[in-house]
Amino acid sequence: MSVVQAGGGGGQSSSLADVIDTILDKGLVIDAHVSVAVVGIEILTINARVVVASVDTYLRFAEAANRLDLKSQEGSGLSDMVGGAKGAIAGHAGKRAIEGAGEKILSKAGDVLEQIAGPGEEDRDRPRRRRGG
């Protein structure tokens, strides 16, 4: 499976949830004590998304398990996956056999990247450098 490459900057494949996860409470804090003239401005409350295991989560997982058609999963290499899962749950991280990714996958990921970060979008809202870095 290829890696989906989302361009930065809240581009087309980056959702608002991603934006919030990425920027909220991050970045340099300009301390009002050391700096001058920081102006207070109201910031709308944006809550960070925190995963709290809840009754809803449990019931949703149970229903997903209830609906799962195990037979249809068996044909699709489930035994391989399960082998991996056993290792993971037992904490043998890193021992899962990961066979080398073929060039096919690498080029595929590259293609996706090119499509998303098409040249049309590249320069639009982006400062550019006057001289080489």
Place this chain on the structure above:
Amino acid sequence: MATDTTAPRVGMMLYGVVPSDVEPTGSAQGVGNPPADVTTVTEDDLAALVSDVPLDRPLGRPDDLTAYQRLLDGTAAVAPVLPVRFGTVLRDAEAIRQLLADQHDMIVPLLDRLEGRAEYVVRGRYIESAVIAEILDTDSDARQLREYIQGRPEQETTQQRMALGERINGAIEAMRQADTQTAVDRIGKVVEDLVVAEPTHDLDAVHLPVLVEQAHRAEFDAVLAELADGWSGRVEMRSLGPAAPYDFVDRLALARDD
């Protein structure tokens, strides 16, 4: 402009700081509706990315957040940029210049360390049906609970459903921990720095902001592709970026004196 001693109605939003050879393209847009043009305020060899912002209107609408991120990430793709926390507003250009002068010796080494580097956020999301099938296969108690609720009315099986869901959730947490460790071990070898971030979704497998040297970008992509390949069918992998180094500002500032 009329002389006025009351509080100003317009301030200057500070998005980030860049070396002074960086300048916004004419169409760079910031927060506000309509979006304000982004300009720079330069002091010595530093420049601040700024835009005018009315003070009588709260900041933080989705468009504001997206504009902030788009500007900083677009900048990070071409030059080192130090992101400033969203919502930082100063009085005017003079205040920004003074800030750059005051903080010059702190900012310059950070920008030097960011030259040729950008943040990427590696995210993996479990494919629900696949991981639940994994869990049922390895956990006989979960399997029994599932058999019990199948064919019985939902209202009569709340207790069993809760127990089943809790077991599944616990197993996913264990998987997340193991898979995150696998990702850290492998990705850690090809990136300059990484942070294990909290999950933001109950099916999150991996949430790793990383700082990547552009020179090592191909190796990073290759490791990601390998991970995605190994987890094919159970984890959907995504990589967001290049982005401004939101998750590394504090770490770089702390490491400055080393």
